[in-house]
Ligand SMILES: [Zn+2]
């Protein structure tokens with residue numbers, strides 16, 4: 001099969017490699033489209049500790065090409081989206097229903113070969129059949145939408161509540177859309193003008209281009225989602241949050257930063273981390289099927305596998321939101 005291999009940081013090679021064979025409890029997925037995400041970019045830049053060569057990628061849609069003999073309830077040719085994190089299912093964290101933070105979870109495209117290839121093996125419980133009428137490209141957004149939904153559920157706003165979202169990448173934009181659908185008053189913070197324009201289309205009532213601009217205007221925001229990955233966004237949020245404010249952190253900052261502990265105490269802020277997803281995939285597929293997430297504004301480019309390296313090079317350009325890779 002054709003696969004994109006990361007042979008060392010910054011170096012992708014398209015090679016012929018053997019098609020993997022599924023274990024008894026796995027399915028073999030023929031990949032059709034795969035999204036590029038921040039994790040792939042960090043991996044490409046050598047910021048993550050993995051062994052090379054590695055096939056990167058974890059957001060993918062395709063159809064089942066083969067199944068291990070223990071697999072039930074799925075069939076060959078069925079279109080599926082992949083949930084790309086596989087918890088151990090046996091540790092105390094998993095047994096409490098929080099496999100997303102399992103210390104032993106296996107991550108597709110990081111711990112094992114990923115989806116920028118014609119075929120990939122996935123444990124059967126981690127593929128979800130596509131609802132009828134949902135296109136492959138739409139379903140490719142199910143993974144990032146599940147991430148956003150998991151964060152959103154940590155601090156769901158009531159109608160007219162004021163919500164501020166830092167960062168207008170895919171996760172931030174989905175959070176804006178979810179909050180707008182819930183009837184909240186949504187502000188969006190970013191430096192990229194093009195993405196702020198999309199934030200408005202998705203339902204942001206106010207946009208802010210800098211921390212200073214937010215500070216002048218944002219006294220009454222009570223819920224904050226940080227999807228920016230920017231080191232000082234969190235301290236900015238702690239500074240401007242109204243007393244009793246709730247803060248949800250999703251996405252990992254590029255570097256750590258000091259906490260303003262006294263302000264967290266004085267304002268009695270609630271701070272909640274949010275890591276990927278637990279049981280959000282079916283709800284995400286449902287939302288996509290309803291057609292109200294405006295994903296046509298989020299997919300900014302679809303390109304062939306052989307252009308993966310170029311697409312990764314352009315990852316942080318301000319007009320880019322979600323790039324899909326078409327697998328030959
Ligand atoms: Zn991702």
Ligand SMILES: [Zn+2]
Pocket residue numbers: 087088089090091092093094095099102103104105
């Ligand atoms: Zn576990």
